[in-house]
Amino acid sequence: xxxxxxxxxxxxxxxxxxxxxxxxxxxxxxxxxxxxxxxxxxxxxxxxxxxxxxxxxxxxxxxxxxxxxxxxxxxxxxxxxxxxxxxxxxxxxxxxxxxxxxxxxxxxxxxxxxxxxxxxxxxxxxxxxxxxxxxxxxxxxxxxxxxxxxxxxxxxxxxxxxxxxxxxxxxxxxxxxxxxxxxxxxxxxxxxxxxxxxxxxxxxxxxxxxxxxxxx
Amino acid sequence: xxxxxxxxxxxxxxxxxxxxxxxxxxxxxxxxxxxxxxxxxxxxxxxxxxxxxxxxxxxxxxxxxxxxxxxxxxxxxx
Numbered sequence: 001x002x003x004x005x006x007x008x009x010x011x012x013x014x015x016x017x018x019x020x021x022x023x024x025x026x027x028x029x030x031x032x033x034x035x036x037x038x039x040x041x042x043x044x045x046x047x048x049x050x051x052x053x054x055x056x057x058x059x060x061x062x063x064x065x066x067x068x069x070x071x072x073x074x075x076x077x078x079x080x081x082x083x084x085x086x087x088x089x090x091x092x093x094x095x096x097x098x099x100x101x102x103x104x105x106x107x108x109x110x111x112x113x114x115x116x117x118x119x120x121x122x123x124x125x126x127x128x129x130x131x132x133x134x135x136x137x138x139x140x141x142x143x144x145x146x147x148x149x150x151x152x153x154x155x156x157x158x159x160x161x162x163x164x165x166x167x168x169x170x171x172x173x174x175x176x177x178x179x180x181x182x183x184x185x186x187x188x189x190x191x192x193x194x195x196x197x198x199x200x201x202x203x204x205x206x207x208x209x210x211x212x213x214x215x216x
Numbered sequence: 217x218x219x220x221x222x223x224x225x226x227x228x229x230x231x232x233x234x235x236x237x238x239x240x241x242x243x244x245x246x247x248x249x250x251x252x253x254x255x256x257x258x259x260x261x262x263x264x265x266x267x268x269x270x271x272x273x274x275x276x277x278x279x280x281x282x283x284x285x286x287x288x289x290x291x292x293x294x
Contacts, residue, residue, distance in 0.1 A: 024289045026282070033281060038273035055276070062281055066288040113224070115255075120220040129218025134251035138261055146261070152272055155265045174266035180231055191233075199227035206262040 012077040022069065033062065036079060039176045040086050046164035047090035049097055057093050061086040076185050083172070083186035114203035136214060145213065158208035162201050169194060170201035217241045222252050226259050 012018065014035075020028035040061060044054035064085050072081060121130050138146065145151065159170060165187075172183045184194050217225075217238075222245055228234050229242055246252050 024292065026285060026289075029285050030278060030282075033278055034275060037276035038270065041276065058276070059281060059284070063284050063288075066285065066292075070292075113220075114226070115220070115223045117220075120218075127218075129220040131219045131249075131251035135254045135258060137254045138258055146265075149272075152265060152268055155262070156269055156272060159266065159269070170266065174263050175269050177267060195227055195231060195233060199224070202227060202259060202262055202266075203223075205266065206258055209262055209265070210258065 012074065014078045018074075018078050029066075032078075032082075036082060039171060040083070042171045042175070043083065043086060043168050044090045045160075046167045047087070047094035049094075053093065053097070054090070057090045058086065061089050064089065077182060079178070080182050080186040084188075087168075087187065112200065114199065115207070135210070138213060141213060151209075151212070154209060154212045155205060158205045159201075161208075162204060166197050166201035166204070169197040170205070173198055174202070217245050219245075219249060219252050219255075222246075222249075223255060226256065230259075230263075 014032065017028045017032055021032065037058065040058045041051070041054055044057040044061075045051060048054050048057060061082065065082050068085070072078070076084075119132055121127055121132050125132070159167060159175070162170065168187055169183055169189070172178045172186060173180070178186070180191060180194060183189065183198075184191055187194070189197070222242060225234060225238070225242060229239070232239075234242060246256060
């Protein structure tokens with residue numbers, strides 16, 4: 001598959017692994033698999049139905065990457081290129097699964113407010129558009145609550161429940177910590193589009209966390 | 217800027233994508249509004265927790281991949 005033309009700013013974080021990989025270094029390959037396998041699995045699952053199929057797609061993407069490595073010119077980072085190979089294959093596979101409604105097209109509603117309208121004062125309120133009641137500071141919650149595995153599982157569940165596009169963006173930006181440029185590059189999004197998707201995703205995850213943390 | 221408008225701009229704020237006037241407006245609002253300050257903190261916590269998810273990740277099984285890699289090695293060096 002062709003490389004994206006938009007070069008992200010900054011050097012490739014995997015430049016050294018890439019050199020070693022080209023030299024046939026197995027340890028370098030395994031390092032990449034451990035580093036990016038989990039993220040690829042998450043992204044693949046936004047296109048296909050089951051974790052088993054997602055795993056096959058991920059595997060297929062690694063093989064595809066190896067076969068195309070000769071043609072990789074480094075105009076993007078190795079990982080954004082890898083992600084493009086993966087999305088491509090996952091998309092094809094998802095289409096083959098012939099679902100009537102693909103996951104990724106479900107309720108990707110750009111007009112959805114970040115916080116429910118009822119949380120703000122109406123036009124007749126003292127401060128229209130101001131909070132009806134202030135959000136709670138989570139700093140006051142017991143620290144073990146915030147560090148609990150259960151809280152992380154809640155975040156994980158919320159992310160996995162997001163529409164495909166939002167999920168891909170939040171996984172790459174927040175879970176994996178990639179830059180906005182790289183995410184635009186990997187998913188072929190405009191900066192504006194990327195930001196809208198990320199914002200929707202974060203807002204939904206925050207709301208779900210709020211619901212969980214503040215339930216008695 | 218109202219609280220309701222502010223919550224729509226948080227990601228643009230974090231990514232430094234607001235123009236200077238909007239950014240100043242945003243900062244002024246948060247400095248005076250405990251509700252939006254708490255909201256901003258909640259968004260920061262959400263991002264941090266998302267990043268912590270890697271502690272839950274299961275490492276992939278590499279057996280099949282390794283044999284693919286060795287095949288590739290053979291053909292590319294041969």
